[in-house]
Amino acid sequence: MVIKIAITGNIASGKSQVEKILEDYGYKVFDTDKIAHDVLNKITEFYGYDVFTNGKIDRKKLGKIVFSNTELKQKLEAIVHPEVKSKIKELFKKHNKDKYIFISVPLLYETGFETLFDKVMLICADKNLQIKRLISRNNFTEQEALSRINSQLKQEEKIAKADYVIENNTTLEDLKNNVNLFLKTL
Secondary structure (H helix, E strand, C coil): EEEEEEEEECCCHHHHHHHHHHHHCCEEEEEHHHHHHHHHHHHHHCHHHHHHECEEEEEHHHHHCCCCHHHHHHHHHHHHHHHHHHHHHHHHHHHCCCCCCEECCCCHHCHHHHHHHHEEEEEEECCHHHHHHHHHHHHHHHHHHHHHHCCCHHHHHHHHHHCCECCCCCCHHHHHHHHHHHHHHC
């Protein structure tokens, strides 16, 4: 029977780095952000074609809309989250002969998806570091970065709920060591 492990953490905490480390070790890792991106084409009904660039969803444009309007954000989540949950369950069925399956779910607790998993690995980073990463990685202003961070459940609340916490405030080598320590607990 497969052990289902969620990788979660707030924006710019280092989930993608952890995914890559696990993949380099040969584990199967899936990212619900990629699944959600495939689902986004259903949103023109609420957001119009202004959120498209060259025929594809422009996540930055969409983000500006939904992170400044709670009602539109909730409508987006009502479209995307049920589809993502269904895809997660499909992945579990498809990979039920594997020993482990890792699925990155950034909004794990916000969506209530933690009940789908056997273990939860939380990736954490200091808020100031998250802001710096978002400014550098996404060209966000400090206000845009804070808006994204503040739209998620507080990291402290997630720490209290997680089975395992990995801090990602230093080097990639430290992060790899922390992932190795987690893998030894399995």
